[in-house]
Amino acid sequence: xxxxxxxxxxxxxxxxxxxxxTTDTLSTTATSSANSTTTLLHSSSIAPLLLFTMASVxxxxxxxxxxxxxxxxxxxxxxxxxxxxxxYSVAAFRALSTEHIWSLEAPLRDAQWRSLYGLSYPVFTTxxxxxxxHIAISNLSLPSDYAVAMVLSRLAHGLSAKTIASRYSxxxxxxxxxxxxxxxxxxxxxYPEFIKIPVGRRRLIETTQAFEELTSLPNMCGAIDSSxxxxxxxxxxxxxxxxxxYGYPSVLLQVVSDHKKxxxxxCVKAPGGTDDATHFRDSLLYQRLTSGDVAWExxxxxxxxxxxPYVVGDWCYPLLPFLLTPYSPSGMGTPAQNLFDGMxxxxxxxxxxxxxxxxxRWKILQELxxxxxxxxxxxxxxxxxxxxxxxxxxxxxxPWKEPDESGAQPRMLDSxxxxxxxxxxxxxxxxxxxxxxxxxx
Numbered sequence: 001x002x003x004x005x006x007x008x009x010x011x012x013x014x015x016x017x018x019x020x021x022t023t024d025t026l027s028t029t030a031t032s033s034a035n036s037t038t039t040l041l042h043s044s045s046i047a048p049l050l051l052f053t054m055a056s057v058x059x060x061x062x063x064x065x066x067x068x069x070x071x072x073x074x075x076x077x078x079x080x081x082x083x084x085x086x087x088y089s090v091a092a093f094r095a096l097s098t099e100h101i102w103s104l105e106a107p108l109r110d111a112q113w114r115s116l117y118g119l120s121y122p123v124f125t126t127x128x129x130x131x132x133x134h135i136a137i138s139n140l141s142l143p144s145d146y147a148v149a150m151v152l153s154r155l156a157h158g159l160s161a162k163t164i165a166s167r168y169s170x171x172x173x174x175x176x177x178x179x180x181x182x183x184x185x186x187x188x189x190x191y192p193e194f195i196k197i198p199v200g201r202r203r204l205i206e207t208t209q210a211f212e213e214l215t216s217l218p219n220m221c222g223a224i225d226s227s228x229x230x231x232x233x234x235x236x237x238x239x240x241x242x243x244x245x246y247g248y249p250s251v252l253l254q255v256v257s258d259h260k261k262x263x264x265x266x267c268v269k270a271p272g273g274t275d276d277a278t279h280f281r282d283s284l285l286y287q288r289l290t291s292g293d294v295a296w297e298x299x300x301x302x303x304x305x306x307x308x309p310y311v312v313g314d315w316c317y318p319l320l321p322f323l324l325t326p327y328s329p330s331g332m333g334t335p336a337q338n339l340f341d342g343m344x345x346x347x348x349x350x351x352x353x354x355x356x357x358x359x360x361r362w363k364i365l366q367e368l369x370x371x372x373x374x375x376x377x378x379x380x381x382x383x384x385x386x387x388x389x390x391x392x393x394x395x396x397x398x399p400w401k402e403p404d405e406s407g408a409q410p411r412m413l414d415s416x417x418x419x420x421x422x423x424x425x426x427x428x429x430x431x432x433x434x435x436x437x438x439x440x441x
Contacts, residue, residue: 118156
């Protein structure tokens with residue numbers, strides 16, 4: 001019996017003695033408990049009987065009370081720690097998405113949706129409608145739109161599975177499972193639709209004309225760059241291979257962007273310690289370009305040379321006919337070469353801005369907190385969502401500031417020698433044409 005109950009019973013008995021002095025339940029004489037009870041019941045006052053009844057009831061309550069277990073205490077602490085969990089329930093989400101949302105003006109509605117899920121309501125519904133048939137096959141116990149909203153909230157704010165689980169009143173393992181499912185669907189089912197090499201003539205003309213307006217270089221169709229994506233915790237085996245040049249564990253993301261900061265190729269195949277050239281040579285894009293699998297439809301003539309569409313990169317990439325790089329990273333070339341380098345790097349700036357925007361929009365990429373096996377699909381999923389937002393002309397958030405780059409110029413492989421000599425003459429032709437074009441203005 002609890003100590004608080006014994007004190008209460010003692011106080012009740014003292015109260016009885018003061019009300020009915022004819023019976024002394026606290027008498028020091030040696031009487032049995034049965035006699036004491038009989039004395040109480042046969043007292044001339046009603047107070048002893050009333051007090052005895054109250055004491056019996058309190059004794060029964062105290063004896064049937066379930067002792068508080070540590071697990072119960074933990075549950076109470078969790079409830080106190082997460083007082084607004086109901087705000088993220090299915091009912092609350094359903095009210096927001098089906099009832100309240102239509103009473104708001106579109107700008108206010110979409111601003112509220114972006115603050116929660118990183119994109120506007122129309123783009124959100126597009127994602128849900130495209131993923132819903134695939135999610136339905138998995139027999140998920142949660143509604144499809146609710147599951148997608150939960151994952152987008154995690155990607156947009158960089159939250160861990162544990163934090164999301166507490167907020168949505170779910171188990172962390174279930175949050176991880178749903179995150180893996182949704183990001184895998186984005187990276188596989190939606191990738192072919194929203195990340196495509198611009199081989200069609202119409203898109204090529206639009207892209208190359210936009211780059212030419214920016215750089216005065218003809219037939220440029222994209223810019224390539226790599227960026228380390230920081231991991232919250234590196235792998236236990238071969239950790240040194242994952243350390244980027246900036247000193248933290250990471251994997252390497254390679255993207256090619258057009259003038260609208262839309263990615264038309266994404267590759268995540270290497271740990272962060274890999275150099276850009278090696279990662280590029282291991283990519284599917286390199287294999288397709290070197291084998292002639294990509295059929296560029298737009299070919300122009302510059303000073304008697306056939307110039308096919310090409311991408312531009314910095315000096316960390318190999319010089320190839322389809323990938324032009326600067327002459328010098330330090331501006332030590334001729335005036336014509338320095339002019340070419342400046343315009344080339346101006347074109348390359350679009351991919352730098354695109355990566356900064358990607359990491360600013362999907363903050364989970366600032367420090368990935370998913371399992372290593374799910375890292376590539378999570379990064380690719382964010383790239384797909386980035387393209388969706390760019391195509392829909394979503395407002396651009398504050399970009400993530402990348403550290404200044406540094407890296408050595410790659411060595412030329414024997415298999416690339418013929419490519420290199422052709423690319424060198426092509427670069428020289430474009431340099432002379434650019435110098436003459438801008439000098440005559």
